[in-house]
Amino acid sequence: MRAEAGVTLIEATITAVIVGMIAVFLSVYYATANKSVRKSRDMSIAGYLATGLMEEISARRWDEETDGSISPSLGPDGGESASDKGDFDDVDDFNAFTELAVQYPDGAPLAGYAGWSRSVTVDFIDESNAPSAAPTERKRAVVVVQKDGVEILRISQLFAQNA
Numbered sequence: 001m002r003a004e005a006g007v008t009l010i011e012a013t014i015t016a017v018i019v020g021m022i023a024v025f026l027s028v029y030y031a032t033a034n035k036s037v038r039k040s041r042d043m044s045i046a047g048y049l050a051t052g053l054m055e056e057i058s059a060r061r062w063d064e065e066t067d068g069s070i071s072p073s074l075g076p077d078g079g080e081s082a083s084d085k086g087d088f089d090d091v092d093d094f095n096a097f098t099e100l101a102v103q104y105p106d107g108a109p110l111a112g113y114a115g116w117s118r119s120v121t122v123d124f125i126d127e128s129n130a131p132s133a134a135p136t137e138r139k140r141a142v143v144v145v146q147k148d149g150v151e152i153l154r155i156s157q158l159f160a161q162n163a
Helices: 009-059
Strands: 116-125 138-147 150-158
Touching: 009 116, 009 138, 009 150
Parallel strands: none
Antiparallel strands: 116 138, 138 150
């Protein structure tokens, strides 16, 4: 007796289950890879934005005082707007500065970065790198970059008066 050519219902069902399992695995793999790519892209953008603002801070004088004394307060000085970094002439003027819309150094909006924001804090630092309430010869600037209100990256840099 000769067997008829064809596929049985069991064989078709097993094949469908195997193909379905492979499809589920591939969709989970794709979703995980896509999330990883987005996270990597966000970290790269945050690094670019944080470094750019830190370079703006680094380009300023260490302190408002030019006679070797240390200004006792942190933040913008008289005549400087807390919201216009173009007015800042020393490192600590950036204390409590926030950009809700990312800007070029001249204050023009940086297109393509909707939802991104940057903020800065500046502290006096003692010899053990702990914050100091009293003025010291060291300051630490911390730049925080957020996307849609979620912190993506935080960088810091120390500035010394005689460096």
